[in-house]
Amino acid sequence: MARMKFLCDAERCIECNSCVTxxxxxxxxxxxxxxxxxxxxxxxxxxxxxxxxxxxHCSDAPCMAVCPVDCFYKTDDGVVLHDKDLCxxxxxxxxxxxxxxxxxxQAGAFGVRGKMDKCxxxxxxxxxxxxxxxxxxxxxxxxxxxxxxxxAEMCSxxxxxxxxxxxxxxxxxxxxxxxxKGGEVWGWATAYKLPAxxxxxxxxxxxxxxxxxxxAAPATPPAGGTKS
Amino acid sequence: MxxxxxxxxxxxAALALAGCGERPQVINYKQGKYQGKPxxxxxxxxxxxxxxxxxxxxxxxxxxxxxxxxxxxx
Numbered sequence: 001m002a003r004m005k006f007l008c009d010a011e012r013c014i015e016c017n018s019c020v021t022x023x024x025x026x027x028x029x030x031x032x033x034x035x036x037x038x039x040x041x042x043x044x045x046x047x048x049x050x051x052x053x054x055x056x057h058c059s060d061a062p063c064m065a066v067c068p069v070d071c072f073y074k075t076d077d078g079v080v081l082h083d084k085d086l087c088x089x090x091x092x093x094x095x096x097x098x099x100x101x102x103x104x105x106q107a108g109a110f111g112v113r114g115k116m117d118k119c120x121x122x123x124x125x126x127x128x129x130x131x132x133x134x135x136x137x138x139x140x141x142x143x144x145x146x147x148x149x150x151x152a153e154m155c156s157x158x159x160x161x162x163x164x165x166x167x168x169x170x171x172x173x174x175x176x177x178x179x180x181k182g183g184e185v186w187g188w189a190t191a192y193k194l195p196a197x198x199x200x201x202x203x204x205x206x207x208x209x210x211x212x213x214x215x216a217a218p219a220t221p222p223a224g225g226t227k228s
Numbered sequence: 229m230x231x232x233x234x235x236x237x238x239x240x241a242a243l244a245l246a247g248c249g250e251r252p253q254v255i256n257y258k259q260g261k262y263q264g265k266p267x268x269x270x271x272x273x274x275x276x277x278x279x280x281x282x283x284x285x286x287x288x289x290x291x292x293x294x295x296x297x298x299x300x301x302x
Contacts, residue, residue, distance in 0.1 A: 077270065083264025086264040127265075129272065144271075146275065152294065153293075158294050163291030167288050175295075
């Protein structure tokens with residue numbers, strides 16, 4: 001049984017917000033609702049990191065635990081979904097969620113809360129698969145089409161991975177094995193490679209070892225150079 | 229005395245066996261109390277028509293398209 005998960009590689013995320021845009025476009029999300037957001041830590045400071053956040057489809061989901069009308073359920077794929085016909089828009093799930101995933105569209109003149117809306121892992125909801133009703137309430141059901149969430153598939157740097165947890169964990173492990181970690185993947189030396197011995201110009205040949213020379217000291221960037 | 233020893237042994241055995249029990253690591257809150265409409269699995273309809281194995285293979289193959297190291301290797 002698959003357990004669908006997202007994994008965001010903070011070393012790769014460039015805060016382009018294409019995941020946010022892809023989600024909004026794919027599901028025709030209204031104004032004021034962001035099923036996915038990009039959060040940047042230490043914005044503007046060298047070494048800043050960004051991460052794309054949405055519903056993490058928790059194995060032990062607190063939103064399911066606190067919902068007073070029991071409108072949440074979990075699919076065979078481990079995707080946490082809810083029934084909007086049952087949701088009363090109380091916002092209790094928003095308090096319980098550590099990621100701020102539940103969203104509440106502003107409906108009516110006084111901005112009262114609408115039904116809760118959140119990331120569905122592009123798995124729709126409890127309406128007939130790929131029906132108009134499902135699209136209207138929950139967005140497109142890409143899983144039923146054999147596709148992965150639009151945000152992950154649209155990610156330009158493949159920072160955001162989506163799919164079966166075991167599979168994407170293997171992809172991430174493979175990636176870290178090739179590129180190194182920490183300071184090995186960030187900065188001038190990684191982006192442009194270290195000059196080889198003998199004064200060769202920077203820029204490795206295609207097919208060279210990714211991630212620069214492992215274990216080598218980082219090169220000094222030029223004056224006024226890049227973030228490290 | 230013998231009965232007391234036997235009961236003590238039985239209690240100790242029960243205590244020791246209790247340690248072998250496996251409890252769920254994840255709490256399933258209100259399991260089975262979902263009040264909404266039932267949903268069908270993603271593979272229930274076309275193009276998978278209930279073939280779960282085909283669905284999982286398709287998804288896993290597609291997941292690998294996110295791994296550029298697979299594409300870069302010869």
